[in-house]
Amino acid sequence: EDQVTQSPEALRLQEGESSSLNCSYTVSGLRGLFWYRQDPGKGPEFLFTLYSAGEEKEKERLKATLTKKESFLHITAPKPEDSATYLCAVQAGRGAQKLVFGQGTRLTINP
Amino acid sequence: NAGVMQNPRHLVRRRGQEARLRCSPMKGHSHVYWYRQLPEEGLKFMVYLQKENIIDESGMPKERFSAEFPKEGPSILRIQQVVRGDSAAYFCASSPGTGRGGYTFGSGTRLTVV
Numbered sequence: 001e002d003q004v005t006q007s008p009e010a011l012r013l014q015e016g017e018s019s020s021l022n023c024s025y026t027v028s029g030l031r032g033l034f035w036y037r038q039d040p041g042k043g044p045e046f047l048f049t050l051y052s053a054g055e056e057k058e059k060e061r062l063k064a065t066l067t068k069k070e071s072f073l074h075i076t077a078p079k080p081e082d083s084a085t086y087l088c089a090v091q092a093g094r095g096a097q098k099l100v101f102g103q104g105t106r107l108t109i110n111p
Numbered sequence: 112n113a114g115v116m117q118n119p120r121h122l123v124r125r126r127g128q129e130a131r132l133r134c135s136p137m138k139g140h141s142h143v144y145w146y147r148q149l150p151e152e153g154l155k156f157m158v159y160l161q162k163e164n165i166i167d168e169s170g171m172p173k174e175r176f177s178a179e180f181p182k183e184g185p186s187i188l189r190i191q192q193v194v195r196g197d198s199a200a201y202f203c204a205s206s207p208g209t210g211r212g213g214y215t216f217g218s219g220t221r222l223t224v225v
Contacts, residue, residue, distance in 0.1 A: 034213050043216035098156040
């Protein structure tokens with residue numbers, strides 16, 4: 001069974017304090033790994049898709065990387081508006097369309 | 112270009128009533144997915160539909176839950192005889208088709224069963 005584990009569950013940082021969120025996965029035939037951001041009371045907002053080990057993508061203060069077993073979401077010099085829950089999901093298996101999500105990391109950036 | 116539209120945003124039902132949740136996909140998207148987010152839990156896949164077809168319903172509870180995506184109109188997630196444990200946020204997502212790419216999610220319907 002495909003599994004996705006995110007750590008830590010919650011993370012508090014000071015504004016400007018860089019850190020990384022982890023997403024470990026166990027799947028058969030990874031087709032894509034996705035990062036989403038979710039604000040309270042809203043739906044997940046797409047951030048990145050990574051398809052193969054070694055791939056990296058960047059957007060503003062966020063950078064996502066992928067290895068054969070895990071993905072990292074690096075946050076550089078975060079601002080309070082980066083506070084949200086960050087979700088990792090995998091799409092695996094031939095022809096599969098569904099996403100398997102991790103529990104998320106709740107990130108709080110204090111000013 | 113409107114995103115994925117879900118309605119209602121909030122829905123309160125008494126135990127035993129029926130709940131109908133609607134989802135209109137993004138323009139040009141023909142694939143719809145429903146996910147459920149229980150309190151303090153992650154998003155769980157329920158069902159994947161294309162127009163007039165259920166493609167994968169491996170995450171749907173065996174009883175009381177059904178979904179459809181008719182040729183015309185929105186996709187509907189229907190929960191019959193609701194129980195307190197059905198209280199959750201239900202999210203719909205859409206995509207243009209198979210292949211690579213992420214989905215676009217709606218803002219969700221928050222169902223409360225009293």
